[in-house]
Structures are given as structure tokens and as C-alpha cells.
Amino acid sequence: MHDTHRDGSPRRRQRRGRHAPLLLGAATLLCLAGGAARSDEPTAVAPVYAPKIAITVCGTCHGPDGNSTNPKFPRLAGQDPTYLAAQLKAFRSQVRGDPDAISYMWGMAAELSDETIDALAAYYAGQRAQPGAGGTSARISRGRDIYEHGVAAQGVPACSACHGSDAHGLQNFPRLAGQHAQYVLKQLASFQSNMRNVAIMHGVAQNLNLDDMDAVAAFLEVQP
Ligand code: HEC
Numbered sequence: 001m002h003d004t005h006r007d008g009s010p011r012r013r014q015r016r017g018r019h020a021p022l023l024l025g026a027a028t029l030l031c032l033a034g035g036a037a038r039s040d041e042p043t044a045v046a047p048v049y050a051p052k053i054a055i056t057v058c059g060t061c062h063g064p065d066g067n068s069t070n071p072k073f074p075r076l077a078g079q080d081p082t083y084l085a086a087q088l089k090a091f092r093s094q095v096r097g098d099p100d101a102i103s104y105m106w107g108m109a110a111e112l113s114d115e116t117i118d119a120l121a122a123y124y125a126g127q128r129a130q131p132g133a134g135g136t137s138a139r140i141s142r143g144r145d146i147y148e149h150g151v152a153a154q155g156v157p158a159c160s161a162c163h164g165s166d167a168h169g170l171q172n173f174p175r176l177a178g179q180h181a182q183y184v185l186k187q188l189a190s191f192q193s194n195m196r197n198v199a200i201m202h203g204v205a206q207n208l209n210l211d212d213m214d215a216v217a218a219f220l221e222v223q224p
Pocket residue numbers: 025029053054057058059060061062072073074075076084087088098100101104105108109120174
């Protein structure tokens with residue numbers, strides 16, 4: 001799916017690697033992964049190393065079990081493994097290129113082999129997602145209405161049609177239940193402006209106003 005919206009712009013390539021602090025994380029990751037993370041090595045070790053990488057490297061932002069507490073860092077626990085693997089590949093190939101993706105994830109994903117990506121995806125998919133808390137009940141009920149019915153007057157489709165009635169997602173449609181509202185809001189704005197360039201979600205978000213984005217994000221955060 002991602003190959004279709006790769007834009008390969010020179011701007012993106014130039015911006016790679018300008019964030020020095022992350023080089024430390026990337027170096028740690030390479031040490032931990034050792035030969036296991038390289039694509040030319042035997043693959044059987046990836047499932048053994050992946051949880052170590054997840055806990056000691058990725059865990060500093062995403063939480064050791066993927067239930068991050070800082071709303072800037074998305075929750076990964078219980079996320080669909082197909083979606084996780086696709087996103088890690090999109091960071092690695094520099095297709096997913098909004099500023100936070102560039103700053104935080106391009107370096108992290110740069111040296112991951114397909115096998116390590118699959119093993120990391122399996123690790124997070126196997127973790128139990130903890131529901132978030134927050135939002136007022138009026139916001140949440142407005143958000144539920146948008147999630148279940150869309151906003152017909154603005155041509156916004158129901159989110160549940162793709163993300164599932166329980167918001168648990170399936171394959172390329174990510175789980176949204178329990179995700180930090182701040183992260184969801186930011187992604188919706190990124191899809192709208194095409195900074196995160198995905199045609200299907202641009203179509204959904206293009207006519208969604210900020211207030212409705214905020215409401216649907218508040219609803220999603222408290223879903224189990
Ligand atoms: C220094 C903090 C940091 C570290 C370390 C880090 N990440 Fe991230 N990660 C982020 C941020 C910030 C985002 C959101 C980027 C955006 O807004 O587009 C993100 C996004 C992601 C996503 C996309 C989630 C989604 O719902 O679309 C995945 C998957 C991911 N990271 C996996 C990992 C893995 C695996 C590692 C370890 C190899 C890792 N991250 C290490 C900060 C970090």
C-alpha cells in the first residue's frame with residue numbers, strides 16, 4: 001500500500017539524520033541487535049532479540065510493553081501486527097514523513113531487517129492494551145457519534161466502517177482503541193495536510209474540522 005504514495009522528494013532525503021540525540025538510540029539498537037538485525041544474517045535469532053530491543057530501546061518512548069504514558073508517543077500494545085510492520089517499513093523507506101516521524105522514527109527503523117520488524121510487530125501485538133482515561137462525557141458522546149456515523153453534512157465517512165465497531169482494527173486498518181488523544185489528533189491533522197501522505201485517510205480527514213477531530217480522539221482514548 002505504501003509504495004503507491006511514496007513521493008521520494010529530495011527534501012525528505014536531505015532531512016535525514018539531522019537529529020543528533022537519536023544517533024545514540026540507533027547505535028544502542030544496533031549493538032543489541034548485533035548481527036541479528038542485519039538482513040544478510042540467519043533469521044532465527046530475531047524473535048529472541050526483538051523483545052530485548054522493544055524493552056530497552058523502543059521502550060524508553062513507547063513503554064516496555066507498548067503502553068506508553070507520554071501522549072506524544074503512540075501506544076503500540078495490542079496493535080495489529082500487519083499495520084505495525086507496514087509502518088516500520090514506511091519509516092525505514094522514509095515514506096511516512098511528518099516531522100515527528102522524521103525526528104523520532106527514521107533513525108530507529110533505518111537498520112531494522114524485515115525479520116526484526118516482523119518480530120517486533122509480533123511482540124507488540126501480543127501485549128495487552130490498557131485503556132486510557134480522560135475527556136468529558138459530552139466530548140466523548142460527540143466523538144462516538146462521529147466514529148459510528150461519520151459527519152454526513154461534511155462528507156466524512158464512519159470510522160467504524162474500516163477500523164471496526166470496537167476500534168480494534170484489522171490488518172492494514174490500525175487499532176485506535178485506547179490510543180492517546182493527542183497522538184490521534186495530530187495524525188488526523190497530518191493526514192489532512194498530507195504531511196502523512198496516505199490517500200485513504202486524506203479522503204476521510206480532508207473535511208473533518210478540528211473540533212470534530214478532537215471529539216473523535218477523546219472518544220477513542222477511553223475505548224477498551
Ligand atoms: C525517542 C522516542 C522513540 C523511540 C526510542 C522509538 N519511537 Fe517509535 N515513535 C516515536 C514517535 C514520536 C512516533 C510518532 C511519529 C509520528 O507522529 O508520526 C513513533 C511511532 C512509531 C510507530 C507508529 C505507530 C502507529 O500507531 O502508527 C511504530 C510502529 C513505532 N514507533 C515503533 C517503534 C519501535 C519498534 C522502536 C524501537 C526499534 C521505536 N518505535 C522507538 C518515538 C520513538
